[in-house]
Amino acid sequence: MCNRIRGVSSSFHDTTMLHLQALVLITCAGGDAFGRSGPSDTLNHESLSLSPLVRVSNHERVSSSAEIDIEMPVAAFESMSRSVSLALMQDGGDTDGSPGGDPASGKRLRSWELPAMTVVGEGQPLLREEELVGSYRQPRWTTTRRFPTTRVYVVPEGKVEVEGWARGTFEGDESEWRFLQEVEIGLPGRFQLDLYLRQDYDTADDELLWGTQFEVRWALADWNKIWGNPTLYFEYIPLEERPDKIEPKLLLGGEIAERWHWGANFVAEWELGGEREHEYQITTALSYSVIDSTLSLGVENIFTFADVANDRGDFTTKFAIGPSIQWKPLAPLTFNISPLIGIGKDSPDMQLWINVGWEF
Secondary structure, three states: OHHHHHOOOOOOOHHHHHHHHHHHHHHHHHHHOOOOOOHHHOOOOOEEEEOOOEEEEOOOEEEOOOOOOOOOOHHHHHHHHHHHHHHHHOOOOOOOOOOOEEOOOOEEOOOOOOOOOOOOOOOOOOOHHHOEEOOOOEEHHHHOOOOOOOOOOOOOOOOEEEEEEEEEEEEOOEEEEEEEEEEEEEEOOOEEEEEEEEEEEEOOOOEEEEEEEEEEEEEOOOOOOOOOOOEEEEEEEOEOOOOOEEEEEEEEEEEEEOOEEEEEEEEEEEEOOOOOOEEEEEEEEEEEEEEOOOEEEEEEEEEEEEEOHHHOOOOEEEEEEEEEEEEEEEOOEEEEEEEEEEEOOOOOOEEEEEEEEEEO
């Protein structure tokens, strides 16, 4: 499959195709590094083949038969690819006893394997999912995506997870679908990197369009050092046959009481061309742990208002609210689903969010 994707051709502009192939290469190259050891864990840092577009090495850039204008600086790509591949290629993680590694076995610990920390003067939580783990001393429930519509904090350094998304928006007899394939990587310094492939399908015109998404998060402090655990989020979204977008967010979240967890996001999504739509969202989510580390129920909502360049200040507003459920039948496997019902004349009839994740 990875070999077939390496040779893909598209009318999508060259920069986005470079991004697409880079994401696939990182995912494919890291396949043997996710939780396995041996020679196949090693990535070749001297040359990352991006045929037919470009090959990037430590010393040169070689284009294919036609000269291609790569907007993404080669040096920046080299730096990013090395950082990501280093995070992916070592099954052992840190083997010196630092967070994320087990010095006894040399294995990288998964989120459910991280040892609980003891805070002097505080009792241990009754729920395993509320134990503090990792170098940021965060509760275990934050190491995996809790809400499909609302993000909370960052994942621990060294964590690698792949996720699949489906979001359906229904209005009358028509629907729009967005599909995402994501690689989520926890980096040191309270950073997190997420790389996505994206497909948008509209039943009205029966057309499938491609895109990518590049997301970086940074938490301002270790868990509970600042109220709400504020985390800054920035995403760049190159899209096929549509204007590119940028999306900054402020992420908040925490614990209200035992078993009760919350999140809130303040979002801006701006088109960089076309009608230059500016869309703003406030999302909130609340969940209750019914079965520790296995089953949670909750409620989520999204309030959206948007305008365009020719009519700034004349906002269309949408609101949707509904239940959510998280089910973890296995330690590395997570299912999230949230069917939201639209309220108001501009709101869709329903928006369905589905997320499936597997931690390596």
